[in-house]
Amino acid sequence: MHSRPRLTTWLYLSPLHLLLLAILTAPSVYVFWLSLNESSYGTGLTFVGLDNYRMVFSDPYFWRAAVNTFFVVNGVVYVELVVALALATQFAAGVPLRGAMFACILMPYAISEVVAVLVWKMMMDPSVGAIARTIEGMGFGMLNWSASPTIGLTLVGVINVWTHLPFTFLMLYAGLLAIDPSLYEAAQIDGATRWQRFTRITLPLLVPTILIALIFRLIFAFRMFSEVWLLTKGGPARLSEVLAVYLYQHGFRYGDFGIASATGWLMVLGSLLLASVFLFAMQRSMRGA
Amino acid sequence: MTDVRLSGVRKRFGRVEVIPSLDLEIEDGEFVVLVGPSGCGKSTLLRMIAGLEEIDAGELSIAGRRVNDLSPKERNIAMVFQSYALYPHMTVRDNMAFSLRLAKAEKAVVDEQIGRASGILGLAPLLDRLPRQLSGGQRQRVAMGRAIVRDPAVFLFDEPLSNLDAKLRVQMRAEIRGLHDRLKATTIYVTHDQVEAMTMADKIVVMREGRIEQVGRPMDLYARPANLFVATFLGSPEMNLLPARPAGSGFDLGADGRVAAPGAAAAAAQDLTLGVRPHQIALRPPEGADVTAAIVLVERTGAETVLTCELPSARRICVVAPGMADGRAGDRVGLAFDPAGLHCFDTKTGQALAA
The missing domain is CATH 3.40.50.300 (P-loop containing nucleotide triphosphate hydrolases)
Incomplete structure (x- = not known):
């Protein structure tokens, strides 16, 4: 009994598609349309073709923001991965006061990002901040992050790692718990040292988890905004801007939704490009090994 | 080495x-x-x-x-x-x-x-x-x-x-x-x-x-x-255990009858537990048998037949007969215990007694 699917059949099957269409596809298409027009806060559209993209590409501030984003994202993601991996292995091996330690590690996730950044900002204040004063007291000099874009962005990276560590930690910890403990015993009998067990059993078996964590974190980090905005506002002289701040400046400071939309689309393409390396690796590892 | x-x-x-x-x-x-x-x-x-x-x-x-x-x-x-x-x-x-x-x-x-x-x-x-x-x-x-x-x-x-x-x-x-x-x-x-x-x-x-x-x-x-413990752990189905006391050249099972065991009289007339494996019990006609029981369940595997029987004392006993033995639930049968297959245990300590 084959009958052609009717309109009602499609409607029954489509709530998910309609929802996705409404909240993702339609806005994306609209933003793309905005990026092809000149407008003021999205009103009074004049079609200009790819002019907005041309302007973005010829803007040195855009390139500065892109380079900043690239370095911060890569630094943050890999540093966080290493720290989270170290913590997760410790946890999987067993730590005293496990419950309390677990709560400590997860805490940053429970704190609002804005609050977290403002607290860090206070503690890093060169004249009164506890951490900044300690660092200075230890003889490392005054950390004037508001004057130096490099120090500023490093601080941004540290805060970003601090706030997102729980995510990567949880992913890796879950991945570690999924490894059959008898593999380690077999390896022990086969004569593997602790380090060999880590490099030859844990790491290869954790690769799929690591790839997923990396993809998520790359995409999250690519959208980084509040840390930079609340700390330096992209200064001094727009030198510490990242792409999301660049977008915000053009959209809401200068009212140029065309440039902002074009930047938005370029960010989507950029993060896809970065993540695709890992997506590709993941697909290959799922098919092959 | x-x-x-x-x-x-x-x-x-x-x-x-x-x-x-x-x-x-x-x-x-x-x-x-x-x-x-x-x-x-x-x-x-x-x-x-x-x-x-x-x-x-x-x-x-x-x-x-x-x-x-x-x-x-x-x-x-x-x-x-x-x-x-x-x-x-x-x-x-x-x-x-x-x-x-x-x-x-x-x-x-x-x-x-x-x-x-x-x-x-x-x-x-x-x-x-x-x-x-x-x-x-x-x-x-x-x-x-x-x-x-x-x-x-x-x-x-x-x-x-x-x-x-x-x-x-x-x-x-x-x-x-x-x-x-x-x-x-x-x-x-x-x-x-x-x-x-x-x-x-x-x-x-x-x-x-x-x-x-x-x-x-x-x-x-x-x-x-x-x-x-060893007696019941090894062997399948497991060994039957019955409370008994030595009586002459055999064992008195109380309400369930008696078991003849020539030359196997235990030293002291104490309470003991008699063990016998299901394979070492043979089916006989009920007439004149020392122990009789009613069949409760018959399981046939082809090579042998496993019968669960109920003794007069309501105790269950398992019998394994070779091949496809006759009998169905409700039938009365006589049981003959192989004297060579009897095991005696001290009821209190569970230890085997020299039979």
Whole structure:
């Protein structure tokens, strides 16, 4: 009994598609349309073709923001991965006061990002901040992050790692718990040292988890905004801007939704490009090994 | 000479004493099966021998050398795990080569050892596959191959067949025993399955609550169990137990009648427990029989018939008759106990009495 699917059949099957269409596809298409027009806060559209993209590409501030984003994202993601991996292995091996330690590690996730950044900002204040004063007291000099874009962005990276560590930690910890403990015993009998067990059993078996964590974190980090905005506002002289701040400046400071939309689309393409390396690796590892 | 000796070995987990104090001697080339219900400490004992669990007190020696404080690899043992514990990201070849490569063996040696092991186990066509591309039986064989390549002095098996289906289990049972006959290495095998213990072992060690209940050759244990626990643990269906007292040249079963046992009078007229295996009871016509019962359940397997019968005292007794015996639920039958198959136990202590 084959009958052609009717309109009602499609409607029954489509709530998910309609929802996705409404909240993702339609806005994306609209933003793309905005990026092809000149407008003021999205009103009074004049079609200009790819002019907005041309302007973005010829803007040195855009390139500065892109380079900043690239370095911060890569630094943050890999540093966080290493720290989270170290913590997760410790946890999987067993730590005293496990419950309390677990709560400590997860805490940053429970704190609002804005609050977290403002607290860090206070503690890093060169004249009164506890951490900044300690660092200075230890003889490392005054950390004037508001004057130096490099120090500023490093601080941004540290805060970003601090706030997102729980995510990567949880992913890796879950991945570690999924490894059959008898593999380690077999390896022990086969004569593997602790380090060999880590490099030859844990790491290869954790690769799929690591790839997923990396993809998520790359995409999250690519959208980084509040840390930079609340700390330096992209200064001094727009030198510490990242792409999301660049977008915000053009959209809401200068009212140029065309440039902002074009930047938005370029960010989507950029993060896809970065993540695709890992997506590709993941697909290959799922098919092959 | 690779004998394994345990003397006064103890283990506790926190406040729980898993193994109070245990002595055991395993001779060179022997196939020893540790058997017992779950939680009896047999796996813990095996893991202590492997070096995966610390020994709290006592001494463990392998080939005359004290190994308490040696790491697993220094003990020259190999272990096959219940879950096989094959490295999922390595091919069969790499799984087997792992220990040799860690020991920095030369490539020629590695290849030769893998060739030998895969020849013995028929793994040659599977060497480049990953564990997940293998069937349960094949994985089991790879796990054994991984053990063989190391040429260990002692093989340890931890319930290696419990993840296999019944048919494969029977096949692998024979294969493991065949492997032992060929390699003649000392083997310690843990299982909760008494059939595995009976069919594979040179020597069975029956354990309960961290203690050894009895040690001996399978048929000796079956024929002369030292106590009620061993008597009921080995043999399937399990041994029937009936309260009895000695009476003349036989036993008085109270309401259930009496059992003749010429020349088997126990010394004292004490209360005892009489044990008899289901195979050693024969069906007779009810007329004139010393013991009569009503059939409650008949189970036919083809080769034999298992009858559950109810005695006048409402006690149940199991009888195994060869072939397809007659009888259906509700029938009355007479039961004849084979005098040679009677076991007497002290009811209080559970220990066997000389019959």
